[in-house]
Amino acid sequence: MTKNEIADVLNEIGTLLELQGENPFKVRAYQTGARALEAVEEAELSRLIAEGKLGTIKGFGEALVQKITELHTTGKLEYFEKLKASIEPGLAEMLHIPGLGPKKIIVLKKQLGVTSIAALTEACHAGKVAGLDGFGEKTQEKILAGIKNREAYCRRHLWWDAWEVAQPIVAGLRALQQVQRAEAAGSLRRGADTIGDLDFLVAATEFEPIVQWFVAMPGVKEVTAQGKTKASVRFESGLQADLRIVPEDQFVFALHHFTGSKDHNVQMRQRALARGLSMSEWGLVPAEGEGTAKEKAENNALRTAANTEVELFAALGLTFIPPELREGLGEIEAAERGELPHLIELKDVRGAWHNHTTASDGRNTLAEMTAAAQALGWEYFGVADHSKSSFQAKGLSEERLEKQIAEIKALNASKKFTTHVFSGTECDILPDGQLDFDDALLAQLDYVVASVHNVFTQDEATMTARIIRAIENSHTTMLGHLTGRLLLRREGYKVDAGKVIDAAIANRVIIELNASPWRLDMDWRHWRKAAERGLMCAINPDAHETAGLEHVRAGINAARKGWLTKAHVLNTRSREEVEHVFAARR
Numbered sequence: 001m002t003k004n005e006i007a008d009v010l011n012e013i014g015t016l017l018e019l020q021g022e023n024p025f026k027v028r029a030y031q032t033g034a035r036a037l038e039a040v041e042e043a044e045l046s047r048l049i050a051e052g053k054l055g056t057i058k059g060f061g062e063a064l065v066q067k068i069t070e071l072h073t074t075g076k077l078e079y080f081e082k083l084k085a086s087i088e089p090g091l092a093e094m095l096h097i098p099g100l101g102p103k104k105i106i107v108l109k110k111q112l113g114v115t116s117i118a119a120l121t122e123a124c125h126a127g128k129v130a131g132l133d134g135f136g137e138k139t140q141e142k143i144l145a146g147i148k149n150r151e152a153y154c155r156r157h158l159w160w161d162a163w164e165v166a167q168p169i170v171a172g173l174r175a176l177q178q179v180q181r182a183e184a185a186g187s188l189r190r191g192a193d194t195i196g197d198l199d200f201l202v203a204a205t206e207f208e209p210i211v212q213w214f215v216a217m218p219g220v221k222e223v224t225a226q227g228k229t230k231a232s233v234r235f236e237s238g239l240q241a242d243l244r245i246v247p248e249d250q251f252v253f254a255l256h257h258f259t260g261s262k263d264h265n266v267q268m269r270q271r272a273l274a275r276g277l278s279m280s281e282w283g284l285v286p287a288e289g290e291g292t293a294k295e296k297a298e299n300n301a302l303r304t305a306a307n308t309e310v311e312l313f314a315a316l317g318l319t320f321i322p323p324e325l326r327e328g329l330g331e332i333e334a335a336e337r338g339e340l341p342h343l344i345e346l347k348d349v350r351g352a353w354h355n356h357t358t359a360s361d362g363r364n365t366l367a368e369m370t371a372a373a374q375a376l377g378w379e380y381f382g383v384a385d386h387s388k389s390s391f392q393a394k395g396l397s398e399e400r401l402e403k404q405i406a407e408i409k410a411l412n413a414s415k416k417f418t419t420h421v422f423s424g425t426e427c428d429i430l431p432d433g434q435l436d437f438d439d440a441l442l443a444q445l446d447y448v449v450a451s452v453h454n455v456f457t458q459d460e461a462t463m464t465a466r467i468i469r470a471i472e473n474s475h476t477t478m479l480g481h482l483t484g485r486l487l488l489r490r491e492g493y494k495v496d497a498g499k500v501i502d503a504a505i506a507n508r509v510i511i512e513l514n515a516s517p518w519r520l521d522m523d524w525r526h527w528r529k530a531a532e533r534g535l536m537c538a539i540n541p542d543a544h545e546t547a548g549l550e551h552v553r554a555g556i557n558a559a560r561k562g563w564l565t566k567a568h569v570l571n572t573r574s575r576e577e578v579e580h581v582f583a584a585r586r
């Protein structure tokens, strides 16, 4: 197990112990242990374990040393398995309801015998929760609202999570002997930020074995539909997946149909009709004459042939429309005029700026993060740890930031990595719009990401004025996560995006497209217009660990949905060009 995976286990042990009502010291030992572990480099950890010297690290008592060693060497921990089994799973689930912490959950269990969300809902409806010490009517209402939100949120999944499930399935389908072509379609292929269900499309010589393979995939909890040409399953995670199998000559039409979106499909069908054609999942056929669209599509003489989507679009006088643009938002008109943009691609990215290290709330050291950036082939990499007001995220004091600036200078001078490290900060925007550090310190940095991290409850006008004031500060290089939303978890704070975009353009401040899969903020819907008006975009993974750097891929999806090209995105520039942009701002 890697150190971050071990730290996850330690944190989870802490939470489970809390739910058991264990004493706070014991709980905290696991939480601080997890933090201490993150500050140790991977190679160092292996060495300390091999030499039996793990106990020399501050914060690691005997019990922790034993558990970390067991996890590191075997990938498992008996103590953890037993602990998990001893606690009702419903209790841990309740932790996801806003306003419910371990202390309240223990009271609910002891006083009302509530150990599941269903039982909790019932207890709230019966008014029993309001009567408990430390709860009251307001808390009861908040819990009920939280449960309702959670149900709605549970129906969809983050693009990243869905993609991780879908990839091996596509590979598995393609490996089947009868399969000629296989693709994931639907909102996943369109790069949407959340996904309702997965849609797989297969062309095959024989259908039965494909259906059999699909319903028997690992992780399938329930088969919700099964037929000759289709099947639907639900995985243990709650994610559902549809499979559709077609003959090869229909594949491209079905792929286009099941990629969607509905709006795009409706407009495409209208366009076909205007040309005397009928477009469906079965094919493109004459609208006039006897028989259904399906019957006509089965007649070679009537059907328009297309082997690729390029040919399908061409049959309607259009250039190829990338799936991310198929939202019915003007892409068909642009394709007709041959004016679709050449969208940015993952391979165009040369680096990114909003990233954290163990100096604040990251889980990998500066050297580990830089090595990971280098492994991705990045030319540069920016460190923007939290500022002092974000104390819950171990925000850096002035002194610690100055130390980090020196550390980064030394690292660059050492030429240990080919990747250049930019020295920045994710500087809190204080409630009145001032930045968290003074000008003299900010001037020593290569760049400043300014973000809102507290007092989310301000009204829209106040929040907008607050952010604009930060944008007007000449040290601000880019604005972090515009709304602070967490997809499927919490709404963003209220802010007038149009006014903020205007201010950013006027002050030549970059707006971030936060690529963290649960943020994707600023939302893709704003980008097209903003970029046309001259707004510069920076795609930032907001990585808190080495693996987080790869989240740039999710940001690329959102950027493509926002019609962005290489020219709109700072990450595609060389190091020298970036330095020039940063300097020009000041």
Ligand code: DGT
Residues within 6 Å of the ligand: 185, 186, 187, 188, 192, 194, 195, 196, 197, 198, 199, 257, 258, 259, 260, 261, 262, 265, 266
């Ligand atoms: P999702 O799953 O909610 O994230 O969104 P999609 O777009 O993946 O929707 P889904 O899975 O219901 O269907 C996949 C595509 O199939 C959809 O984008 C368009 C097409 N489609 C499915 N049902 C209909 C329909 O009733 N009418 C039309 N026009 N298209 C449909």
Ligand code: CA
Residues within 6 Å of the ligand: 186, 187, 188, 196, 197, 198, 199
């Ligand atoms: Ca879908």
Ligand code: CA
Residues within 6 Å of the ligand: 186, 197, 198, 199, 242
């Ligand atoms: Ca579907």
Ligand code: ZN
Residues within 6 Å of the ligand: 426, 451, 453, 480, 481
């Ligand atoms: Zn942030």
